[in-house]
Amino acid sequence: MKGRKDWTLVKVEDIIPVNKGMAVFLQAGKKLFVIQVDMGMGIAMGLSLMGKKHDRPLTHDLMGSLMLGFGIEMTHCVIVDMREETYHARLNLLQKNELGKKMVELDARPSDCLVLSIMLEKPIYILPELLEVLEDVRPLYEELKRPRKDEQD
Numbered sequence: 741m742k743g744r745k746d747w748t749l750v751k752v753e754d755i756i757p758v759n760k761g762m763a764v765f766l767q768a769g770k771k772l773f774v775i776q777v778d779m780g781m782g783i784a785m786g787l788s789l790m791g792k793k794h795d796r797p798l799t800h801d802l803m804g805s806l807m808l809g810f811g812i813e814m815t816h817c818v819i820v821d822m823r824e825e826t827y828h829a830r831l832n833l834l835q836k837n838e839l840g841k842k843m844v845e846l847d848a849r850p851s852d853c854l855v856l857s858i859m860l861e862k863p864i865y866i867l868p869e870l871l872e873v874l875e876d877v878r879p880l881y882e883e884l885k886r887p888r889k890d891e892q893d
Contacts, residue, residue: 750864762781827850
């Protein structure tokens with residue numbers, strides 16, 4: 741899947757703890773959508789967004805080090821589908837060496853793609869046909885961000 745001009749750039753808007761993990765709110769164009777991730781992935785994303793590292797390398801730190809060691813660059817990721825409430829993404833890698841260059845596209849969990857994209861400062865995209873069918877969750881986001889009455893006292 742080579743880069744297309746009609747892909748929509750995605751920005752991580754916020755990460756909020758919810759019942760069974762973390763809700764990652766993503767802004768794409770005028771629409772806000774959400775991806776649910778487990779607590780560990782949410783923490784890894786949060787650390788990367790703040791430019792902090794864990795005391796010991798997390799899995800994504802190890803992946804980044806492996807890519808660096810083998811001369812592999814992550815170019816971007818694309819959220820490509822949602823089936824049965826599960827998002828699907830593609831991780832795009834480029835390796836250049838004395839033999840030439842090789843591009844590889846891998847099936848990946850969006851949560852892994854998001855962490856790597858944040859950590860390596862690479863773009864995240866979504867296909868416009870997927871974005872079109874996703875619900876805009878801005879009202880839910882605003883409700884979650886609103887201070888509750890018991891917190892104001």
